[in-house]
Amino acid sequence: MSATWYECKVKYRKIDESGVQKVVSEPYLVDALSFTEAESRINTEMAAFVTEEFKIVNIKVANFAEIHNFENSDRWFKSKVSLLAYDEESGKERKTSFYLLIQANDVKEAFDNTMQVMQNTMGEFTIPAISESPIVDVFPFFKGEEVSEEKLIG
Template sequence: MWYEVKVKYSKIDDNEKIKTFNQPYLFDALTFTEAEARATDEMGKYLSEGFKITNIKVANFSEIFPSEHGDRWFKCKVSLVTLDEDKGLERRTNTYVLVQALDVKDAYEYLTEQFADTVSDYSIPSITESPIIDIFPFFDGEEEPVAVAAAPQTYTEDSFDEDNNIDDDVLEDEMVDETEDVLED
């Protein structure tokens, strides 16, 4: 779930005057508490003079489409059109998506590209520039381990010590050799 967190901070501008900002950021979190903790952690990395979280609310975005070439975020209203076969009427369901783009035209083009494979009809009634400065998707820093298909275990006489127990060093060497063989295939 996405939470919009407003962060208030002061910054010295080019004229050496203190200017105060109250800007929204988007955080991917499970609860309000987690959103606040993530905002405190992330903003602490960028704002050394201190800041204050002034508001947290659930963001009503169903999708977020980041783009490498965009520098601003646009809130896009998308109306999905479905047909009520019983009544023979069209039904429109509105949803909001956030698109990163250079301008409104770029946001529209990128959004239509993202919805190109959509089965249902849709229209885009509005695209407006969002005040959101940046988004922070959830990332735990741990990559998923790549599963390697292991070859069936085979043991040789060298694998066993005198008491017929498997010698761990020999077994480990065999596992490494088998894993290398699998990776080479």
């Protein structure tokens, strides 16, 4: 079963590079089973590093087919990948597009990382677009985060 990613927009006070405090609204991704779990997870994740009060202003299902993080990369890029297939009945070429969220330091590295992810793809594909994503951080689900039944019963 593939993961469902939720984009959670969080509003909070942040001190910028010049030392001025300002209110920002930033998107984060969490891996969750439902909107309720996404809200709970983003609350937990944000409480760990935001000392001020914060507010979750929006939660929506993200349209990423896969998310790939790479070591020594600090930004996220949205790569559009189009798979090309030949429809034998109609005799026409068909494109199916999807989005990958790729971690990289710049657009060229995002292209290289996308090519690395797609290298074992059997069919023909193109990468028509890569753009920097506003996503600040991604919080995947890890085993051990779930509450054990013993704790719930006992």
